[in-house]
């Protein structure tokens with residue numbers, strides 16, 4: 159048990175927002191799939207999995223993408239960039255998506271109606287923000303999975319959604335660009351971590 163505790167903590171410390179990747183070291187497709195599988199298994203509110211993962215390996219495409227991402231060099235030095243798309247329009251109840259997804263989790267029509275009521279209660283506010291929040295959880299799981307197999311990552315919120323959508327031909331009436339996740343191998347030493355102490359952020363009651 160002690161070994162597991164320490165192993166997981168090492169993994170959390172290994173993960174950092176990598177600023178520069180080794181352009182000569184590609185991430186194998188099987189390893190990318192391992193990382194994506196962690197995203198697939200991530201928890202989501204009511205199990206709606208309101209995400210889609212667009213993996214950009216092509217270097218030319220990433221060169222076009224970079225200006226839309228505040229010209230951040232991770233976009234081109236990484237081996238691949240996972241564009242995490244949040245489902246938006248499809249989540250509206252009239253599309254039937256939520257009903258179909260919830261159907262998997264319940265046994266009866268009555269339970270399904272109850273689940274749909276909960277769904278309306280949860281999402282009647284900002285559907286886009288709700289969906290994007292789920293995507294961030296998937297991103298966190300993917301970063302940890304990457305770290306577990308020695309792959310570095312950088313979560314990237316620094317981009318212009320309209321410009322990213324244009325470069326990648328993403329239909330913004332259906333998807334919100336939630337987050338970009340650059341993946342590759344580090345090309346420089348990891349900087350020290352800066353974090354508040356536990357007693358600054360935690361209160362037990």
Ligand SMILES: Cc1cc2nc3c(=O)[nH]c(=O)nc-3n(C[C@H](O)[C@H](O)[C@H](O)COP(=O)(O)O)c2cc1C
Nearest residue numbers: 173174175176177230312313314315316317337351
């Ligand atoms: C939602 C989100 C968006 C981020 N966007 C960027 C980004 O656009 N570019 C970047 O270099 N780092 C980005 N980061 C990384 C953070 O700056 C970094 O995680 C934080 O400074 C802590 O450092 P560490 O991850 O190396 O421990 C982002 C992190 C998160 C969670």
